[in-house]
Amino acid sequence: MTYSGLQKDLQQLDVTLPMSDDLSVLAKRLTFAGLSVPNRFVVQPMEGFDSGTDGEPLELGFRRYERFAAGGAGLIWFEATAVRWDARSNEQQFWINEKSVGKFAELLEHTRSTAHKEDGHDIVTVLQLTHSGRYSKPQRGKRKPVIAQHSGVLDAAHGIAGDYPLISDAELDRLQDDYVSAAKLAARAGFDGIDVKSCHGYLLNELLGAHTRDGKYGGAFENRTRFLRETIQRIAEEVPGVFVTSRLSVYDAVKYPWGFGTDKEDYRKHDLTEPKQLASLLQKAGVPLLNITIGNPYFNPHYNRPYAKAASGTAAYDEHPLRGVVRFVNIVRDMQQSFNGAENTVPMIGAGTAWLRERIPKVAAGIIASGGAALFGQGRSSFAYPNAPRDILTRGGMDAKQVCVACSGCTNFMRAEHPAGCCVRDRKFY
Numbered sequence: 001m002t003y004s005g006l007q008k009d010l011q012q013l014d015v016t017l018p019m020s021d022d023l024s025v026l027a028k029r030l031t032f033a034g035l036s037v038p039n040r041f042v043v044q045p046m047e048g049f050d051s052g053t054d055g056e057p058l059e060l061g062f063r064r065y066e067r068f069a070a071g072g073a074g075l076i077w078f079e080a081t082a083v084r085w086d087a088r089s090n091e092q093q094f095w096i097n098e099k100s101v102g103k104f105a106e107l108l109e110h111t112r113s114t115a116h117k118e119d120g121h122d123i124v125t126v127l128q129l130t131h132s133g134r135y136s137k138p139q140r141g142k143r144k145p146v147i148a149q150h151s152g153v154l155d156a157a158h159g160i161a162g163d164y165p166l167i168s169d170a171e172l173d174r175l176q177d178d179y180v181s182a183a184k185l186a187a188r189a190g191f192d193g194i195d196v197k198s199c200h201g202y203l204l205n206e207l208l209g210a211h212t213r214d215g216k217y218g219g220a221f222e223n224r225t226r227f228l229r230e231t232i233q234r235i236a237e238e239v240p241g242v243f244v245t246s247r248l249s250v251y252d253a254v255k256y257p258w259g260f261g262t263d264k265e266d267y268r269k270h271d272l273t274e275p276k277q278l279a280s281l282l283q284k285a286g287v288p289l290l291n292i293t294i295g296n297p298y299f300n301p302h303y304n305r306p307y308a309k310a311a312s313g314t315a316a317y318d319e320h321p322l323r324g325v326v327r328f329v330n331i332v333r334d335m336q337q338s339f340n341g342a343e344n345t346v347p348m349i350g351a352g353t354a355w356l357r358e359r360i361p362k363v364a365a366g367i368i369a370s371g372g373a374a375l376f377g378q379g380r381s382s383f384a385y386p387n388a389p390r391d392i393l394t395r396g397g398m399d400a401k402q403v404c405v406a407c408s409g410c411t412n413f414m415r416a417e418h419p420a421g422c423c424v425r426d427r428k429f430y
């Protein structure tokens with residue numbers, strides 16, 4: 001797959017992607033919140049579903065982060081970690097609590113020291129805190145959905161009956177306390193940043209689009225964004241020594257009134273008016289960095305992770321994956337460019353480019369050089385080819401024999417409640 005082939009595909013689809021031959025922009029430091037990221041590469045959060053009974057990282061988790069750290073990325077965004085046992089999407093999802101926090105501290109120390117040993121890098125680290133909402137499955141094979149609103153689209157897709165109870169306002173109030181407690185533990189473990197995850201159809205993302213919910217957490221924009229805003233505010237006030245951020249879905253591609261960032265007439269179009277308003281409020285609350293994402297991997301994975309082969313059980317979409325890549329890149333660019341001014345800079349990170357394979361480097365450089373994002377995030381590629389950042393920075397390219405082939409194998413593992421990794425490039429382990 002060559003760059004000229006990519007140019008041809010882009011022309012045929014009548015879309016564009018920024019590209020730059022000068023990769024040096026990817027080696028530049030980025031400073032924010034008093035921290036310095038040694039280059040522009042981010043390992044996006046990638047769940048391995050391989051924790052112990054108390055949610056603590058075990059050998060496979062240590063191996064995953066050692067590989068990420070040795071690969072040369074400047075920022076590692078640690079995977080979705082439940083704030084309570086029943087908030088997990090899988091019995092083996094990471095879960096931070098009094099019993100497991102010591103192992104998180106060890107994992108972090110090992111990750112930091114590996115990066116330091118390999119490259120002399122002092123990496124920046126973020127822990128993603130999650131509640132899996134309608135995708136909660138804290139015990140093997142037993143779904144335990146927690147929903148913020150009934151959805152005319154998602155209920156049917158996931159077998160949720162019309163009379164299934166909603167999480168109450170009082171329970172949501174208590175859940176804020178769980179986020180604050182988990183953030184305190186994450187700070188104790190030593191993470192630089194806390195991500196109040198609000199994406200991919202999980203509970204906090206669902207709240208953002210809860211147009212049909214009554215009460216203080218639903219309906220008007222102020223109410224739908226309340227949980228995220230208040231939780232971030234509380235962590236900022238009650239947990240010293242860490243910065244607070246969010247991985248934020250800005251376009252669910254779910255029909256109005258059941259999604260966020262979606263055009264009211266046509267769910268296939270995004271409307272970033274509210275996401276920009278929210279980003280502005282978060283910035284005012286002191287959020288120094290945002291990780292921007294789109295789509296729901298359970299419902300419309302071609303938005304979230306354009307692929308060459310669909311995950312098992314997913315309806316195939318008649319869309320060229322390159323369209324998906326371009327959509328994701330353009331939406332992140334639109335968000336970033338609204339926050340690029342002298343007064344209101346918020347560095348942002350995107351994702352969704354794994355399908356480009358070895359043609360990633362020039363696109364990554366093009367995105368950063370043209371102000372389409374401040375950092376370049378990689379998800380599936382980090383599983384397949386964790387050394388990609390080093391190869392791009394030191395050799396000017398990626399090895400075609402190591403790239404992610406976007407086969408959805410790692411997603412299939414997740415769906416099968418099996419530890420997740422790359423079944424193509426890391427076969428011995430997965």
Ligand SMILES: Cc1cc2nc3c(=O)[nH]c(=O)nc-3n(C[C@H](O)[C@H](O)[C@H](O)COP(=O)(O)O)c2cc1C
Pocket residue numbers: 044045046047048079080128199200247293304305306351352353354355377378379380381410411414420
């Ligand atoms: C196996 C797997 C696990 C993932 N785990 C997480 C996660 O823990 N948190 C999160 O925000 N996104 C998660 N994602 C989404 C990725 O971070 C990323 O956004 C997505 O794969 C698209 O980017 P890419 O093209 O670079 O892979 C996961 C994706 C896969 C395939």
